[in-house]
Amino acid sequence: MVWRHELTNAQWDRIAPLLPETGSPGGRWADYRTVVNGVLYRTRTGIPWRDLPERYGSWQTGYERHRRWSADGTWTKPCERCRPAPTQPPWTRTAHGPSAPTPPPAGPTSTRPEAGMRPGRPPRKRGGTRVDPEGREALGRSRGGLTSKIHLLADDRCRALVWLTSPGQRGDRPMFIPLMQALNLARTGPGQPRTRPDRARGDKAYSSRANRVYLCERGLKATIAQPDDQRAKRRRRGRAGGRPPAFDREQYRRRNTVERCIGKLKQHRAVATRYDKRDYIFNGTLATAAIVIWLRDLTKEPPDTA
Template identity: 40%
Template sequence: MCVRLVITDAMWDRIEPLMPADPVRGRRWAGHRRTLEAIAWKYRTCSPWRDPPAELGSFTTSHKRLIRWAVDGTWERILAAVLAAADAGDDIGWTVSVDSTVCRAHQHATGASKRGRLGRSEPGDHALGRSRGGLSTKVHLVSDSHARPLALYVTTGQAGDAPAFEAVMARIRVPQGGLGRPRTRPEAVLADRAYSSRAIRGHLRRRGIRAVIPEPADQAGHRLRGGRAGGRPPAFNAEAYKQRNSVERCISRLKQWRGLAMRTDKLALAYQAALQLAAILIWARRYPPGQRSDTQRASAGQDPSLTM
C-alpha cells in the first residue's frame, strides 16, 4: 500500500531536535517520525484510530503518545520552539488577526467520563457544546500576517468570541533568544465586529497594542444618541483591516485536515494536541529565502508530500 506522507526531510531536520528523548528505562520507543506521520494521517483522513496502514505502525503507540505529550506539554514546547526559530529569522508577521471557527462533533466524540484521570488538563465539559446545529467545538485562534497559527484555544461550540479573547491572546508566548522573557505582545490586532467591546479595546490599550476593530452599527447608534457623553468613535484603519483575511486563510489551512474540520476525539486535550501538531507542521514547512534542503531542491515544483 502506498501511503502519502507529509513530513519532508527538511521539516524533520527542524523537528527532530525538539522531540523527547527515549526513556532511560524500558524498551526503546518506536521512531518519532513514523509516529508523527501516523497521527497526521489519522487527522488528515479522519479515519478511526484502529485503521492506519501497516507502514505507520501500531495505532496504540500513536494514540498513547498523542495523549502523553498533550498532558506533559510536549506539543506546546515544540510549537514554542518552532515559533522561536521563526522569530529569530524575522519570519513572524506581528500584525495578528483573531477569529474563531465552529467544528461539528461526530457522535464518536461523546461519551467521555466527566471525571477522568487527566485532572485540570481536561475541561469538565470536554469543550463540547450543544446548539441548534448539534454538538460542536469552537476553535479560537490567533494567526500572524502570513496565515500561520500563533495561538489556539478550544471551547464549547456555543461559546461567544469576545469572552475567549483574553484567553487566546494569553497563549501567545514566543521565546526570545538568551534569557529574555517570551514575546507576548503583537504590534496590532485585527478582529471583526464580534470583538468590538469596551473591555477588549481597554485590554489592548493597557498592553500598548493597536486595535483594528470596526464598530458595529448598534454601538455607533448608542454612542451618537449619547451626545458628548457618548465619546469619540474608536480609531479604525480600514486599509489595515484588509489584512484580516489572514486568519480566514489560516482556518482554511487547518481544516484541510478532515479530522480537524470534524471533531471525533472524546477529549478536548487530544483535539487541541492535533491542532498543535498541524500548526507545528505548518511552521516547519517554511524556510528563509535561499535556504532549501536537498529534498526540496530535488522535488522543486512538486507536491512536498513524500510516498513510500
C-alpha cells in the same frame, strides 16, 4: 521513500531534537519518525485510529503516543520552537473563532433525562456521553449539534500562534483577552519572549469596551470593527457616548490572513471535524496541524492543496 502527508528529511531534522529521548521502562519505544508520521497522517485524513495504514505500525502505539504527548505537553515544544517571534516590524496578529463540529454519538439522540437520575446532575444522552454544562471538555450544543470552538491568533503569514478551545455556543468576545495573554513567543536570539504585537486585528465579534480598554492600557494599536448596535447606542447617548474608536480600513482588509490560516488548519480533517472526545487530545491534534503548517513555511515546502 516519503509517503503522502509525511515529513521530509528537512522537516524531521527540525523537530527530532525536540522529542523525548528516553523510552518507556523495559525497552525503547518504536521508531519516533514512523509513529509521528502516523499521527500526522491521521490528523490530515481524519480516519479512525484502527484504520491507520500498516506502514505506521500498530495503531495502539500511535494513539497512545499521541495521547501521552498531548497530555504532557510534548507536542507544544516543537510548535513553540517552530514559531519564533519575528524580529522585524511590523508584526500583527489577528483573532478569529471558527467552530469544529463533533460527530454525534451512536444511538438515539433523545435529550430526556434518564429515569432515576439524581437531582442536580447533568442529563445524559442515550447511547452517548454526558452533556457537560460547564464545558470542561470544550463541547457545547448549538444549532449544528455538538460543536467546539477554536479561538485563534495568527500572524501575517497565515500561521497559527496560539489558540484556545471552548464550547461551540460560547461567544468570541470574552476569549479575546485570554488569547492575548496566552501569547508568548520565544525570540530567535537573546531577549525576553515577545508578547506585544505592533497591531491586533479582529472582527465585530471582538468589539467590546473591556477589550478596547485592555488594548489601550497595554498601548497596543487595534483595528476591530464595531457592530451596528454599538454604533447606534453611542449615537443615542450623544456627547456622552464619546468619540468612535479609530478604524483603519486598509488594516482591516488584511484580516483575511486569519481566515486563510483557518483554511490551512481545516485541510486537516481531524481539525475541521473534531473526533477527539477529550479536550487535551483535541488540542494536541491542533498542535500537530500547526506544526505541519510552520514546517512547510520554514522549509519552503509547497502546500498540499489536494
